[in-house]
């Protein structure tokens with residue numbers, strides 16, 4: 154049996170998971186940020202990642218459906234609004250445009266057809282399974298574990314900064330429109346995660362609860378990692394694109410035979 158950790162020890166244990174296995178370490182991200190990918194490979198990343206984007210509000214609403222406290226629900230609701238936005242377009246107020254629309258501006262800028270992106274037809278099998286696993290996890294585990302699973306956002310601002318700088322330096326498609334998603338998240342994520350971290354540090358009152366929170370955070374890093382493994386396998390090496398998945402214009406479909 155592990156001992157109950159102090160608040161500070163528990164916080165350090167949560168951070169250690171990100172240090173060891175957050176997806177900023179994944180080779181696919183290093184290629185992406187380092188300017189080493191072709192446009193078609195970046196299209197594949199953005200198209201797959203769109204499924205994560207549209208699923209985050211579903212995940213947060215699933216979490217909210219398990220909250221009894223109106224004050225807690227009110228605080229959590231902001232996350233849904235950040236992604237869904239308060240208006241569909243920027244005509245009224247650009248600051249009210251949500252993350253999903255901002256992500257579509259990125260896929261627009263990469264030359265992808267919006268209807269195709271939104272159809273989710275071209276995503277990799279592993280993307281679908283990994284993202285769905287996140288929504289299912291928060292449904293099937295305790296509220297405390299569900300909140301803990303969101304704490305990868307502790308590490309997200311630094312990867313967003315790295316991405317903004319890497320895109321600006323390396324790719325012609327980088328501009329205010331295609332980068333707006335990441336710039337906005339730099340303001341939103343620290344607020345969310347401060348709340349989530351305080352919640353977890355305060356409500357994990359037993360050694361078992363602390364252990365479950367650490368497991369939840371580890372699970373989340375794994376589902377992020379699995380998405381990049383799948384992208385790397387399909388679009389970098391060995392470049393085996395699963396049947397039915399998006400085929401960039403600059404690549405040949407992989408031929409499978411029985």
Ligand SMILES: O=C(O)c1cc(C(=O)O)c2c(n1)C(=O)C(=O)c1cc(C(=O)O)[nH]c1-2
Nearest residue numbers: 209302303304305306308309312313338377
């Ligand atoms: O680009 C990234 O690497 C990255 C990672 C993560 C994350 O760690 O889950 C999120 C985001 N971005 C993000 O933009 C975002 O809105 C977000 C919400 C959540 C969550 O778990 O609720 N994670 C993330």
